[in-house]
Amino acid sequence: MTxxxxxxxxxxxxxxxxxxxxxxxxxxxxxxxxxxxVFPGISTIARSSRAFLRRSVRYLVQEAGVRQFLDVGAGLPTVDNTHEVAQGIAPESRIVYVDHDPLVLAHARDLLTATPEGATAYEDISLFEPERILEAAATTLDPARPTGLILSGILGHVADHDRARDLVRRLLAGLPSGSYLSVNDGSRGTDPAYEQAQDAYNESGAVPYFLRPVEQIEAYFEGLELVEPGVVSVPMWRPDGAAGPDPIGQHGGLGRKP
Known part of the structure; x- marks a missing residue:
């Protein structure tokens, strides 16, 4: 805490x-x-990102039969955390959270409330050490079983897009066939006010976060089998209910490793 x-x-x-x-x-x-x-819609983006996480984990558990998850860049616990969604459907699910932030570490206990049948763990490792992440995760997850790799709002913190793609490839390389990648990140091309607000934030001295063109977010799924409807604005990915939500500057998708 110091x-x-x-x-x-x-x-x-x-x-x-x-x-x-x-x-x-x-x-x-x-x-x-x-x-x-500058951009009042940021709260909508934050909540839509969390809702996408909830729906994608629900899909993986209910429709793909996945029972273990590796959530890298977990962030602070809020509501509908990965383990809450997965174990709420399949109590035997096992989840490993990864982050490298003293603030998140201080609150990690709130991510470790597993069901008796399942397990949760927290690993204090940087995204930039994918092999260490995989090695540590293997103490809780079975490396031979399909895993849901969650990268929610984290890849935008990697300044160089090629490096971000390399990190994704290296993480996926350690997961077996039948594993899935879930990504959602801030995107350019939907709302100029969002881009203006984020660019100003990045110049403030805070840890920057880079909005990316949609095609760069799509590139994370190279070699994977995309789950319909592909990479879209997150409210439009298998929305709850019949209403057609409006697109926002946050895109994501889910892909299966052959």
Whole structure:
């Protein structure tokens, strides 16, 4: 806890604030409100990203029969965390969360409330060490069984897109056939106000997050079998209910490793 400075805005706490969580401080609220003043839709994006995570995990458990998950860049616990969704359907599901942030580590206990039949674990490892991640995950997950790899809102923190693609490939390389990749990240080309707000945020001295063209998000799924409807704006990916939601600047998809 001595590494956490609550007087400086922190991206995980700001995201938590937009999601309606409680793990944030006045500095985070001020930064979040400043962003919202430029782009009020950011709270919708945050909640839509979480809803996509919920629907994709639900699909993997109910329709694909996946029973173990590797959630890299887990962030602060809020609602509908991966283990809550998966174990709510299949209590025997096993989940490994990975993050490399002292703030998230301090709250990791809230990610470790597993069902008696299943398991959850937290590994303090950077996204930039994929082989270490796979090695650590193997203490909780069976490397021979299909795994749902979750990368939710994390790849935008990798400045170089080619490096981000390489990290995805290296993580997938350690997972067996029948595993799935779930990605959703901020995208360019939908809302100029969103891009303006994010560009200003990146110049503020906070840890930057880079919005990417949709085709770059699609590139993460190279070599995988995309689940319909493919890579789309996240509210449009298998939405709950019959209403057709409007697209937003957050795209994602789900792909199966052959």
């Amino acid at each position: 590494e956490i400075d609550t007087s400086v805005p922190h991206s995980a706490r700001i995201w938590n604030y937009w999601l309606g969580g409680q793990d944030n401080y006045p500095a985070d609220e001020l930064a979040g409100d400043a962003y919202t003043a």
